[in-house]
Amino acid sequence: MRSLFMHIDALTFANAIAGVIGGTVALVAKRDRIVRAGKRDWLVLLRTVAGVVLVALGVINLWRVRDHFTDLVRLNALWGVSMWVLLGASVLLGLVAGARWITALRGRGDRVAPWLGALAIVGGLVVILFELRILKYL
Numbered sequence: 001m002r003s004l005f006m007h008i009d010a011l012t013f014a015n016a017i018a019g020v021i022g023g024t025v026a027l028v029a030k031r032d033r034i035v036r037a038g039k040r041d042w043l044v045l046l047r048t049v050a051g052v053v054l055v056a057l058g059v060i061n062l063w064r065v066r067d068h069f070t071d072l073v074r075l076n077a078l079w080g081v082s083m084w085v086l087l088g089a090s091v092l093l094g095l096v097a098g099a100r101w102i103t104a105l106r107g108r109g110d111r112v113a114p115w116l117g118a119l120a121i122v123g124g125l126v127v128i129l130f131e132l133r134i135l136k137y138l
Contacts, residue, residue, distance in 0.1 A: 011064070013131050015057040019090050019124030022050035026093060026117030051098020058090030079130050086123030089116050
């Protein structure tokens with residue numbers, strides 16, 4: 001009997017999981033309850049680590065699909081668009097979250113991060129559903 005996880009692409013699945021975690025951290029980073037509870041240091045550490053992981057996995061997966069990027073949409077439109085969203089949001093959210101000096105130049109990182117986080121969560125969840133074969137390829 002074959003295992004459920006034999007067909008899963010490990011780097012894509014890891015990027016999707018990191019996108020969901022990084023997006024969640026980006027969405028809750030500005031909550032007043034977390035700042036008042038003294039959990040800000042842990043949140044900054046988690047945000048930085050998630051940012052570095054998101055940039056690394058996003059760049060690796062972008063490099064892997066560079067020749068077949070348009071074929072992703074031809075294979076299945078929902079799969080292709082969710083991969084585009086996940087990879088783009090991973091790299092951009094990773095740069096915003098992991099490299100605070102980039103956003104310090106313009107001061108817009110805290111306004112952009114929740115939107116990129118929401119995109120990373122949606123793209124990551126759709127990719128996870130495809131990888132686990134809950135959503136089927138056509």
